Amino acid sequence: MPAVVASNLFIGLALVALLYFGRELFVPVVLALLLSFVLAPVVRLFRRLYAGRVGSVLAAVALAFLLIFGLSAIMTQQVAQLAENLPAIS
Numbered sequence: 714m715p716a717v718v719a720s721n722l723f724i725g726l727a728l729v730a731l732l733y734f735g736r737e738l739f740v741p742v743v744l745a746l747l748l749s750f751v752l753a754p755v756v757r758l759f760r761r762l763y764a765g766r767v768g769s770v771l772a773a774v775a776l777a778f779l780l781i782f783g784l785s786a787i788m789t790q791q792v793a794q795l796a797e798n799l800p801a802i803s
Contacts, residue, residue, distance in 0.1 A: 752777060 732739065752773045759769035 748777070 755773040755776065756769045759772050760766065764772060
């Protein structure tokens with residue numbers, strides 16, 4: 714029984730070390746997977762509209778970038794406006 718506990722502990726520590734040192738690789742891969750799951754319904758919608766596979770993917774990615782950059786622009790404007798009004802608030 715102690716050998717099983719020791720081997721499980723070693724495997725657990727090795728897994729934690731692998732995740733710690735591999736985070737620079739795993740984080741972008743996980744984010745790409747999550748983004749692909751989010752964009753899959755949009756791609757299917759464009760494919761139903763007879764856009765083709767490549768066109769559907771390009772349109773979905775372009776739409777996602779427009780959405781992300783649009784929201785970033787709005788948030789940047791709001792933060793700049795808050796920073797401008799901060800002296801009057803305090």
